[in-house]
Amino acid sequence: MTAGHWPLPTAPELSEEARALATGTAEHPIHPEHTPTGQLAFGVFFQGVNSSTIWRLPESGDQVAWESFESLIRTAERGKFAAFFLGEGLRLREHRGVPFELDVAGRPDAQTLLSALAAVTSKIGLVATQNTTFNDPVDLARRLQTLDLLSGGRAGWNIVTTDNAWTGENFRRGGYLDHADRYTHAEAFVQVAEQFWRGEKISHDGAHYTVRAEGTLPRSAQGRPTLFQAGASPAGQDFAARTSDVIFSPHASLSAAVDFRRSIVERTVAAGRDAGAVKILPGAEIVLAETEQEADEKVRWVRDLQIGPEQAIALLEQYWGRDLSEFDPEGPLPDVPPEVEESGVTRGAGFQYAKAEELTRTWREEAKEKGQNILEFARVKSGARRGEFTGSYDAVADRLAEYAALGAIDGLNITPWLIPSGLDDIVDHLIPRLQERGVYPEDYAGDTLRENLGLPPL
Amino acid sequence: MTVAATTEKENSAPVTTTDAPTTDSAAAAGAASDAQGRTLPVLAVDLVTTPELLGSLAELARGLEDAGVGALTLSDGGLHPIHVASHLAPLTRSVGLLPRTDAIYVEPFHLATQLMSLDHISHGRAGWLLLAETDPAVPPTVGRELLSLEQTAREAADVLAAARLVWDSWADDAVVRDTEKGLYFDASRLQYADARAETFSVRGPAITPRSPQGLLPVLVADTDREAVGEAATAAADGRVLDVDLAAGADAVRSALETALSGAEDGQAGEGQPALRLVRLTGLDLDADPLGTVQALAADLRAAGLIAPVPSAGVDLRTQLGLAPAPHVADPVRRSDRARLTSKESA
Numbered sequence: 001m002t003a004g005h006w007p008l009p010t011a012p013e014l015s016e017e018a019r020a021l022a023t024g025t026a027e028h029p030i031h032p033e034h035t036p037t038g039q040l041a042f043g044v045f046f047q048g049v050n051s052s053t054i055w056r057l058p059e060s061g062d063q064v065a066w067e068s069f070e071s072l073i074r075t076a077e078r079g080k081f082a083a084f085f086l087g088e089g090l091r092l093r094e095h096r097g098v099p100f101e102l103d104v105a106g107r108p109d110a111q112t113l114l115s116a117l118a119a120v121t122s123k124i125g126l127v128a129t130q131n132t133t134f135n136d137p138v139d140l141a142r143r144l145q146t147l148d149l150l151s152g153g154r155a156g157w158n159i160v161t162t163d164n165a166w167t168g169e170n171f172r173r174g175g176y177l178d179h180a181d182r183y184t185h186a187e188a189f190v191q192v193a194e195q196f197w198r199g200e201k202i203s204h205d206g207a208h209y210t211v212r213a214e215g216t217l218p219r220s221a222q223g224r225p226t227l228f229q230a231g232a233s234p235a236g237q238d239f240a241a242r243t244s245d246v247i248f249s250p251h252a253s254l255s256a257a258v259d260f261r262r263s264i265v266e267r268t269v270a271a272g273r274d275a276g277a278v279k280i281l282p283g284a285e286i287v288l289a290e291t292e293q294e295a296d297e298k299v300r301w302v303r304d305l306q307i308g309p310e311q312a313i314a315l316l317e318q319y320w321g322r323d324l325s326e327f328d329p330e331g332p333l334p335d336v337p338p339e340v341e342e343s344g345v346t347r348g349a350g351f352q353y354a355k356a357e358e359l360t361r362t363w364r365e366e367a368k369e370k371g372q373n374i375l376e377f378a379r380v381k382s383g384a385r386r387g388e389f390t391g392s393y394d395a396v397a398d399r400l401a402e403y404a405a406l407g408a409i410d411g412l413n414i415t416p417w418l419i420p421s422g423l424d425d426i427v428d429h430l431i432p433r434l435q436e437r438g439v440y441p442e443d444y445a446g447d448t449l450r451e452n453l454g455l456p457p458l
Numbered sequence: 459m460t461v462a463a464t465t466e467k468e469n470s471a472p473v474t475t476t477d478a479p480t481t482d483s484a485a486a487a488g489a490a491s492d493a494q495g496r497t498l499p500v501l502a503v504d505l506v507t508t509p510e511l512l513g514s515l516a517e518l519a520r521g522l523e524d525a526g527v528g529a530l531t532l533s534d535g536g537l538h539p540i541h542v543a544s545h546l547a548p549l550t551r552s553v554g555l556l557p558r559t560d561a562i563y564v565e566p567f568h569l570a571t572q573l574m575s576l577d578h579i580s581h582g583r584a585g586w587l588l589l590a591e592t593d594p595a596v597p598p599t600v601g602r603e604l605l606s607l608e609q610t611a612r613e614a615a616d617v618l619a620a621a622r623l624v625w626d627s628w629a630d631d632a633v634v635r636d637t638e639k640g641l642y643f644d645a646s647r648l649q650y651a652d653a654r655a656e657t658f659s660v661r662g663p664a665i666t667p668r669s670p671q672g673l674l675p676v677l678v679a680d681t682d683r684e685a686v687g688e689a690a691t692a693a694a695d696g697r698v699l700d701v702d703l704a705a706g707a708d709a710v711r712s713a714l715e716t717a718l719s720g721a722e723d724g725q726a727g728e729g730q731p732a733l734r735l736v737r738l739t740g741l742d743l744d745a746d747p748l749g750t751v752q753a754l755a756a757d758l759r760a761a762g763l764i765a766p767v768p769s770a771g772v773d774l775r776t777q778l779g780l781a782p783a784p785h786v787a788d789p790v791r792r793s794d795r796a797r798l799t800s801k802e803s804a
């Protein structure tokens with residue numbers, strides 16, 4: 001650790017952990033080329049299909065009804081959120097060969113929905129997760145530009161590269177792409193899209209297909225849709241460093257966020273771009289209450305609702321690869337061996353079957369040692385009881401202010417555990433405290449997504 | 459039609475989950491009919507989705523709705539017609555929203571999902587004006603060769619059949635939210651699409667729960683019929699009479715009268731779908747589009763040539779005089795087959 005000019009003038013407010021993670025000067029605590037903006041932007045990630053949105057409560061709304069989306073986005077816009085995100089999955093998740101019935105499933109097409117939401121909002125960004133493997137670049141580029149024009153420059157594209165043959169069964173080309181080629185293909189795809197947005201003549205001869213087309217639409221108020229990337233591998237990071245404006249990262253803990261920022265700054269600079277060119281918004285769950293103790297209780301309550309007995313058994317079944325329904329969720333982990341031959345995509349888990357024997361044995365031992373039954377074990381495995389952003393309103397605001405001071409992140413992409421009311425306490429109690437601390441905008445900076453994310457004009 | 463829903467047909471007689479009639483019947487659906495019992499077509503105005511339309515789009519759509527227009531069709535003028543239709547959904551209350559969009563040089567799965575999403579967003583006001591693209595500039599945009607007219611027609615029919623299989627892959631009551639059993643949905647009420655055509659296949663089920671109308675009304679405009687082909691036209695829910703507004707009010711009226719009397723002569727029989735929509739094209743945005751349309755709508759309605767002004771909360775199928783489309787369950791395609799098989803063999 002290089003001490004430099006650290007600590008910052010505001011150091012007394014920073015925790016031991018934060019100070020230990022800083023390796024640079026007060027101006028550049030994480031990387032010599034990177035200057036923290038000290039500002040945070042929020043997005044809301046409406047996952048649709050997922051395991052963490054609680055559907056069992058009476059206040060859980062319809063997960064596909066227009067009213068749910070409209071209500072959530074209005075709250076987000078009231079809270080000056082920079083963006084409203086929709087996830088994408090192009091095949092219904094399956095578990096042991098049957099559509100997975102325990103969690104929220106089914107969602108409208110992202111861009112069709114966002115085009116409608118553009119009509120009832122005026123400032124918030126509208127970001128669609130869209131896959132580069134199972135879309136045609138010109139078709140997708142035109143849709144995104146349509147959304148960008150309909151919304152006055154508020155469109156974003158969260159680029160994902162999911163590539164398995166199982167998803168491919170829904171598409172003309174099938175599972176045509178090797179996992180190793182997913183980003184090479186994505187990069188060519190984005191180049192074609194950018195040519196389309198610039199209104200150029202496109203003549204692309206790629207490894208998988210050729211494209212001849214011409215962009216015909218005018219530029220939008222932000223120039224082109226804002227590019228997000230979500231994908232955690234080194235290849236994904238390099239792709240983002242070269243092409244994207246924002247990374248939707250999975251790294252929300254302070255130390256992981258600092259490491260990730262450093263990694264992205266290095267890659268961005270190596271790609272010849274400005275160190276701050278790529279914003280980082282980790283996905284995060286926020287659980288808030290008036291006091292720390294109440295927040296602890298609330299987290300326990302949320303986790304219990306997220307992971308019921310059925311989800312706990314299903315989680316183990318993913319790794320055991322067999323029917324475990326005869327086991328008691330309140331009892332010890334199954335004492336039967338996993339079925340290692342059975343393969344296939346279940347819940348998108350990239351489980352390595354060869355290691356199943358070893359893993360299930362380790363888990364059995366771990367649970368026994370800690371005295372956990374199946375349910376308790378599954379709840380712990382599915383995520384810490386307390387997340388990074390769990391606590392009293394003031395504690396979470398302080399913690400976020402610390403992330404901002406370090407420059408570890410540029411904001412959060414919040415996944416509400418309740419739809420549609422899951423942002424209410426964030427907007428009513430957390431945001432005002434962040435504004436008091438000077439790390440969250442009092443109002444929208446402008447009318448486009450780029451402006452509201454603090455990105456320079458194109 | 460080359461899309462095969464299933465390979466094995468034994469024990470798989472399709473079962474309807476309700477007793478609703480499956481044949482078109484204006485009386486059953488409650489749509490307006492004239493003295494001869496003919497279902498009156500719904501009046502639509504065509505908007506071409508050019509970027510120049512952006513500034514006036516919301517105002518224009520609301521104005522046309524207020525002028526008594528029953529549906530808006532969105533023709534491709536650059537902006538994507540499905541997105542423009544979707545954008546108009548929360549801005550309007552009762553008009554039908556029908557993108558006129560290509561079935562051929564697209565991914566059938568995406569197309570089906572986008573259209574059923576429009577149906578969710580508009581609370582059952584979505585329809586599809588099926589277009590089969592013949593412009594040679596389009597296929598190279600997706601790396602394909604231009605199909606012959608015959609191939610185009612075959613693919614249009616296949617894509618239509620596949621879209622319906624995707625739309626019909628969730629039962630209305632599939633999302634059960636059973637807190638006792640911990641089930642968000644019931645996989646036995648879902649089925650794979652398993653659409654297998656010559657040039658594509660779609661596994662399914664839909665990634666979107668069943669939309670309000672279940673099967674969206676699919677119409678074919680007279681101007682598109684040749685490219686769309688006979689099979690897809692016959693499989694569609696109805697035809698669309700195209701009339702250019704520039705020809706004047708009298709011409710519109712007489713075209714409609716001729717079309718309606720043609721239907722009476724029995725032309726709506728064999729392979730000839732019933733007239734469901736009159737599509738006014740060539741709206742002059744620089745003139746007084748709202749006034750022109752309002753006068754015309756009032757005139758045609760007074761003459762008993764078009765359906766009444768649609769009421770909010772009534773779906774497009776009903777406005778068009780189409781019977782409801784109940785979910786048809788096919789046991790062979792049930793999405794929990796894998797579980798049943800493993801239970802049987804256990």
Ligand SMILES: Cc1cc2nc3c(=O)[nH]c(=O)nc-3n(C[C@H](O)[C@H](O)[C@H](O)COP(=O)(O)O)c2cc1C
Binds near residue numbers: 087088129131
């Ligand atoms: C925060 C985050 C969100 C993601 N959301 C989606 C999504 O909505 N849909 C999807 O298909 N993939 C999603 N992905 C998965 C990425 O597309 C996936 O990681 C990709 O297949 C391969 O990238 P990688 O190998 O670099 O991780 C997400 C990934 C991350 C990190």
